Amino acid sequence: xxxxxxxxxxxxxxxxxxxxxxxxxxxxxxxxxxxxxxxxxxxxxxxxxxxxxxxxxxxxxxxxxxxxxxxxxxxxxxxxxxxxxxxxxxxxxxxxxxxxxxxxxxxxxxxxxxxxxxxxxxxxxxxxxxxxxxxxxxxxxxxxxxxxxxxxxxxxxxxxxxxxxxxxxxxxxxxxxxxxxxxxxxxxxxxxxxxxxxxxxxxxxxxxxxxxxxxxxxxxxxxxxxxxxxxxxxxxxxxxxxxxxxxxxxxxxxxxxxxxx
Numbered sequence: 001x002x003x004x005x006x007x008x009x010x011x012x013x014x015x016x017x018x019x020x021x022x023x024x025x026x027x028x029x030x031x032x033x034x035x036x037x038x039x040x041x042x043x044x045x046x047x048x049x050x051x052x053x054x055x056x057x058x059x060x061x062x063x064x065x066x067x068x069x070x071x072x073x074x075x076x077x078x079x080x081x082x083x084x085x086x087x088x089x090x091x092x093x094x095x096x097x098x099x100x101x102x103x104x105x106x107x108x109x110x111x112x113x114x115x116x117x118x119x120x121x122x123x124x125x126x127x128x129x130x131x132x133x134x135x136x137x138x139x140x141x142x143x144x145x146x147x148x149x150x151x152x153x154x155x156x157x158x159x160x161x162x163x164x165x166x167x168x169x170x171x172x173x174x175x176x177x178x179x180x181x182x183x184x185x186x187x188x189x190x191x192x193x194x195x196x197x198x199x200x201x202x203x204x205x206x207x208x209x210x211x212x213x214x215x216x217x218x219x220x221x222x223x224x225x226x227x228x229x230x231x232x233x234x235x236x237x238x239x240x241x242x243x244x245x246x247x248x249x250x251x252x253x254x255x256x257x258x259x260x261x
Contacts, residue, residue: 058112069120073099077126080135096137103143152202153209158195161210162186169217177224181232184224189240194220197243197251220246 034042079095102108105118124144126133133147153161162170170191174184198212220243224236236242 062110062113062115065120066116067119069117071120071122073122073124075126076124076136077128077131080126080128080131093137096140100137100140100143103140152207153199155195155199158198158210158213159191161213162191162195169213173217173221177221177228177236180228182224182228183235184221184238185235186238190238190243193240193243194247197247201251216247219250 079092079099081092081096102117103122105116108115108117122143133141133144162168165171170184170186174186177184194213194216198216201216202208202212220238223246224231
């Protein structure tokens with residue numbers, strides 16, 4: 001920054017604010033012993049960081065966000081006000097009024113600069129089982145013109161969820177038990193039976209979707225989980241018989257199913 005009326009020809013003086021702050025507030029330095037190979041990697045990363053133009057990178061990031069950005073608003077049903085508009089409903093209406101200009105198009109200040117939301121795609125989702133999308137503010141409804149209803153998960157969907165994802169529940173539990181030296185093997189019959197139970201419970205009680213698999217798996221493997229430290233080196237095969245043995249009675253008992261599954 002330039003301070004008029006002080007020093008130098010023309011009455012101006014160069015003032016390095018950043019340098020002064022670094023002297024007043026020196027950076028904390030930690031020392032550690034490393035090998036020459038490790039030191040070369042550290043020095044290489046430091047020199048690479050110096051070559052990066054942060055201002056240019058931030059500018060490109062802001063431009064990409066403005067032109068190709070997608071913002072997903074989940075659980076938008078939580079801001080829907082019920083009839084009456086009292087108590088918490090007043091604050092929910094306030095959240096809708098705050099969202100409206102952002103969705104409609106405005107300028108938002110961020111740590112990387114000002115971002116315009118005019119061309120950003122907003123996608124909203126919510127479980128409107130107790131409320132309706134039409135309960136939103138009319139102005140906010142007009143900003144989400146396309147309405148899509150999702151279908152319930154089928155038994156085949158549950159099977160795919162248990163088997164196909166890279167971080168599926170079956171693979172997670174197998175890896176978790178492997179840390180205790182216990183081997184878990186999920187055979188197809190066990191996965192099919194587990195998917196069938198999750199589908200049935202969702203139909204007969206509250207439909208919570210794939211979250212049902214979390215409670216089912218936890219209840220199915222709780223004995224193995226608690227006793228894993230004492231059974232290191234053993235293997236367990238999760239088949240249809242094992243699933244029926246640990247979940248069959250609970251599925252048939254209406255009262256227990258409400259609270260456990």
